[in-house]
Amino acid sequence: MKRLFFPHTAITPALAAALHAVLGPTTLLHPLREAVSGRTAELAEDRQIELIFPARGDGEDLMTAMASFRHWAAGHAGSDLSGLVGRGEAVPFFGADAPSKIVAEIKGGLEPRGEAASGERLQRARLLLLLAEEFDARQSELASDLMACADEERRILEELKGDDDALAETVGPPATIAAAPVMHMLAPRVAAWAQLALATADAWAADPPVLLLTVCREVLDHISDSSAAEFLLERHPVSPTSEGLRAWLADPRGLPPADETPVSAPSIRLTLVRLNGQGLLDWLRGMAGGGSGIAPGPNGDHTAHAVLVGLVEQG
Numbered sequence: 001m002k003r004l005f006f007p008h009t010a011i012t013p014a015l016a017a018a019l020h021a022v023l024g025p026t027t028l029l030h031p032l033r034e035a036v037s038g039r040t041a042e043l044a045e046d047r048q049i050e051l052i053f054p055a056r057g058d059g060e061d062l063m064t065a066m067a068s069f070r071h072w073a074a075g076h077a078g079s080d081l082s083g084l085v086g087r088g089e090a091v092p093f094f095g096a097d098a099p100s101k102i103v104a105e106i107k108g109g110l111e112p113r114g115e116a117a118s119g120e121r122l123q124r125a126r127l128l129l130l131l132a133e134e135f136d137a138r139q140s141e142l143a144s145d146l147m148a149c150a151d152e153e154r155r156i157l158e159e160l161k162g163d164d165d166a167l168a169e170t171v172g173p174p175a176t177i178a179a180a181p182v183m184h185m186l187a188p189r190v191a192a193w194a195q196l197a198l199a200t201a202d203a204w205a206a207d208p209p210v211l212l213l214t215v216c217r218e219v220l221d222h223i224s225d226s227s228a229a230e231f232l233l234e235r236h237p238v239s240p241t242s243e244g245l246r247a248w249l250a251d252p253r254g255l256p257p258a259d260e261t262p263v264s265a266p267s268i269r270l271t272l273v274r275l276n277g278q279g280l281l282d283w284l285r286g287m288a289g290g291g292s293g294i295a296p297g298p299n300g301d302h303t304a305h306a307v308l309v310g311l312v313e314q315g
Helices: 013-022 038-045 059-075 082-090 098-107 118-161 164-171 186-199 217-226 243-250 280-288
Strands: 002-005 026-029 049-052 210-214 228-238 268-276 307-314
Touching: 013 026, 013 038, 013 268, 013 307, 026 186, 038 049, 059 118, 118 186, 186 217, 186 280, 217 268, 217 307
Parallel strands: 002 026, 002 210, 026 049, 210 307
Antiparallel strands: 228 268, 268 307
């Protein structure tokens, strides 16, 4: 059984450890081997996660394109980028001279071009995911700094009051699984991740069933609205002793054991949704095209395993 973390391309050590304890290693699809962070690489070395990359030889081009985009963005800080966002798929990917051409098109107003080839769409999707990961990391760092400042402010106030009990109640234990912040450009990011998943399907689809895991409620709402969704569990406590649920996930027929109570303290809470109407690969093809998630495969195939999506929250 594969557990794919999506649509993010990075995962925190705390979440990776919690998922590993309950479900086993989580599979992380990443757009570019050369851009993997040191923290993510360490998690893979410790076998907390499995990393899968697309088999492409364009790492240098993508890294250069990212650097050029950062340079361009720094010079346009505070500008209205709605035209760039709305442009979406019309931005082409070029070869070795890609950075200068991409920046030139952005500066020139991004006049629409024709339908991109599938290879170009995949490269654009990977570039979007790389930039989104960088954006998420900065947002997470900012949120952590703000929380640390707020905790320190409360601590100082309580110390001045001399109320140790109130201090303990105010600060409290740290959360191990942080909720994802509001996801910007949610639909394009889900579509880009679906492109990446299809490009790497040979590495993960041969081990059904597949469970898609996210920490973002918006993602669950987005795909539930786009597909025929059946909610199976709602914030169900799961721990390493949840043998019944883990057995069901390995062969997800019928309904999961919703009445199972973990013997040990729950590590996570799982909201589980089953998407009816198509197999996983067909669903990914629909999402990658920016549609409803329901689209026939090229040969009308429907994978045997169900489309299961889980929202992971603090236990």
